[in-house]
Amino acid sequence: MTKFISKRNLQFLIKEVFQTKTLTTYDYYSEHNEKMFDMVIDEAQKLAVKLMYPVLDEMDKKPPELVNGEVRVHAAVKKIMKEFGQGGWIASGFSKVHGGDQLPFTIKGVTSFIFAASNYSASAYPELTTGAAELITSFGSQDLIETYVPKMLDGKWQGTMALTEPAAGSSLSDIITTAFPTDKGYFKIKGVKTFISAGDHDGVENIIHLMLARIEGAPAGAKGISLFVVPKKRVDNNGHLVPNDITTVSIYHKLGYRGAPAAELSMGEKDDCRGWLVGQENKGLSHMFQMMNAARILVGLASCAIASAAYYAALDYTANRRQGRPIAQKDPSIDQIPIIEHADVKRMLLFQRSIVEGSLSLILQCCMYADLMKVTEGEEKEKYGLLLDLLTPVAKAFPSEFGILSTNTAIQCFGGYGYCEDFPVEQYLRDVRIHAIHEGTTGIQAMDLLGRKMVMQNGKAAFLFVDEVKQTIHTALEIPGLEFFATQLANAMKELEKVTGFLFTAFGEKGVDVYLSDATLFLEFYSRIVISWQWLIQGIASQKALFGKCSKKEKNFYQGKVFTMNYFFRYELSKAAALATRLMDKDNLTVEMKSEYFKD
């Protein structure tokens, strides 16, 4: 069977690293236990193997088509939405009140990881529906909830996030889609939305857009944006679905992520597109951010899921492909060895593993914060919320940027075969490439981290993070074999303090433009430290296990963890120093560079 994830690693993270079962001591999660978590994960894997992985290649090769104004998708989509609905996978994270299982985010994260690793495009349909339905339950009226949520959680209706417009992508505050008030409880919507994932398709009965628009006369900018439910088909007085005047103008032909359509939609061409306000007027952007923050974590998760699938493909190939001999061995008559025996190939595999397992660990850490935020109160709740806020841009951007490098390295492990469609790795590179772009580009994440999260509440979140890392270092220092790593991380934290100090001074002296000019570098610098912290956390669990009794097989697993941690510290954390050098350099060339200097 093709391996795209390591179940052993998932168990390691859930049980040994994050001890997710501790969540079941809280009332909200008290009906769960560890056995149930295991069952959920097993079922997710079965579904992925049965339903999703088998159509990975086909959904890529036969992408959606726009035929007579409707988008036709692969037949598997209908089946997937149905099974995800009936199996409760779309609803699993919802409260019982809304028909869900109250599954912790952490376990829900694991299932999302498995689905995305098996077939990212296929997984996007139910995941988007979950996100859209959550938004309605959080901010929508009882009427909206009753009309839309059950059908969505059932997989009968698709949910979307309809934000982007042709002239408003990264600059969301510039959207111009307009909502005209009527006296009938709905608004009339006019405008164009673009790049809407699953924005139209024939795998479901209806499409429910969670759409940002500006109520006529609302203030300019972010303060005048509201959130609406705008269905493709609305329910008429007789309970029938009738068209709601949304036209699918076109779909994009994309590099990857080809199994799901990205549609351009035009609303109100016949002045008959109706939308219903969700939450408060002019608060749409802040409402949407609930979905967007979860979506950002999901993007990071999907990136490392795709990188995971590519890594296991490369691991399998390198263990079986024979090429070359040990360097010191000159005799050409002896057999060639599996390429996994070459140090450079091991380096490439360790790189991939360090990215995949380091990123996944961070994302499950974020999920744990989300779970703890949900079930705790007061200062504790605030703490987890702040940590989650702080780490969200890292959890989004690091896996998506390094996921590109990781899948690219998987191709390199295959040599020429990796460049061919006969092996899946070229598709993984194409698929993963979207993630550094959608749900806020890496540049946007960087501005969010340095411009907002690092400074919010006078740096409270940043200080809380320092405490978390210090605790990990403290624990590690007491475990034989980890001193080097604890010390390296402590040094990196000192460097972080210096860098942020330097940047805050620059902010004061030179202003915000200079302060944020290398935000993307800061994001990478910070991410390398964050992922090292996650590796040290994993190293602690692994060393502890190695000191206990364990089988040969288990020993190999934990040794692999320790080597991968070692790899990350020596090859990847070491690069943080170079970024720090640049970040503390007073030359502001990217600010001073003039656009005309690019001309010739």
Next chain:
Amino acid sequence: MTKFISKRNLQFLIKEVFQTKTLTTYDYYSEHNEKMFDMVIDEAQKLAVKLMYPVLDEMDKKPPELVNGEVRVHAAVKKIMKEFGQGGWIASGFSKVHGGDQLPFTIKGVTSFIFAASNYSASAYPELTTGAAELITSFGSQDLIETYVPKMLDGKWQGTMALTEPAAGSSLSDIITTAFPTDKGYFKIKGVKTFISAGDHDGVENIIHLMLARIEGAPAGAKGISLFVVPKKRVDNNGHLVPNDITTVSIYHKLGYRGAPAAELSMGEKDDCRGWLVGQENKGLSHMFQMMNAARILVGLASCAIASAAYYAALDYTANRRQGRPIAQKDPSIDQIPIIEHADVKRMLLFQRSIVEGSLSLILQCCMYADLMKVTEGEEKEKYGLLLDLLTPVAKAFPSEFGILSTNTAIQCFGGYGYCEDFPVEQYLRDVRIHAIHEGTTGIQAMDLLGRKMVMQNGKAAFLFVDEVKQTIHTALEIPGLEFFATQLANAMKELEKVTGFLFTAFGEKGVDVYLSDATLFLEFYSRIVISWQWLIQGIASQKALFGKCSKKEKNFYQGKVFTMNYFFRYELSKAAALATRLMDKDNLTVEMKSEYFKD
């Protein structure tokens, strides 16, 4: 008109940096002059614009097909081969004796750059033919030369390099295709070759394979490999072309580089495939290396050509796409600004420009060494030969690895649009990805650099390189504005000395496996220094020009050069230090990591 290269930059490199016209003082190149060089470059650009760029997208969308045993390629290929033949482009670098123009490698390099930037797949057909014909003229008998070379230079017959076999890719010494001697002046060939670029197609009359095979009974390994001409159709006694028992088994469906077929060929299924020995028996690998070294430079050139096309696409897009406002500007009612005004976008553009122009400069430097090697004698000739040998793996690997990152960054500049087929950048990423694989993967280049080139003749080449850099530093120190860069480069050279010293000690103490285990990191470390050197050379020419009289437009160009140099030193050379840290780390984890630690 779509811009894919900067002619201004080519003029800068040829005239101001490398002063290519000095070559015309040597007898071999004496019939040329600078005006003729200009004309050749102009004509190349016209051809690229007229013939190649217009089919860039189409050749990608309609890749070759194998129909009834023959490969059908886009109709443009026939036209291109014809015009390249008739226009003398395939032959331009050949000596007059063989029907060429004796064009310097440097100018030939510029034309190859232009062609590859306009449409890499299309350019591969004539370039491969040039390389194969060169090999015949260098080592083939007069008879072989007369039979094959004129038709190849005319564009009527395609040339190929037929090296790779299913079980012998990176490990070339393991090829098993066999040549059975006959008493009729030819050998009978039996075997399978794979990934043969332009290995079969209907755009020409005939395909001429320069093929490695083992003469029956030859020693195992590299010492038993010979070089043959093996045509698809051979000339019978009546001068007619008859089939030579080569079957096209399949063609690969590839991620990119889709305009040219990569074929799997089977020779001698009917025991009637004839091959003719080129050069000496069992010297095939060393003969082939002449072609391979040139091919490696060409791969580097093509990588930076594709990155150039992607960069100019991104530059154009960012200058026109409006999104966001200056960070300090809070008023949402003012117009959005072109994204090129954002510091992070300028950083991404500077990164691309620094890679494209830095790599191109290095490659033209290598071409100049090749030219000087050709026209000088004795110690001077040896010096240029050694420098060329040393820098070839850098000129191949750096542009191909950083070309991936550069085109990837071009996509990022486009945001979501970059992920769509409506813009060319996604194709550029797919096209450029092959270059880190073919003609020797990056890992192979790294072993070549550290395992062979750095140590050959007791490090003579490495020391010659140090002298070259010292000279540049010396010159730079006398020019105002360059002191910082000269000093940084001098410091990096000291670091290089430390790193190589450390590695040589490790070689002695721990053996070759440890010595070469991080060869790929060494290659990157060395490359960052080499490219900084090329940027300093460009900085010298630019500062000199800025001190003279120049128009506003010219000033912008030179200022852009200086800013890009500054970018490379501060953002990219700074990363060499982190690589040095790892290279001088005594932990040998990639050697010690066991393959079973990857299992779970």
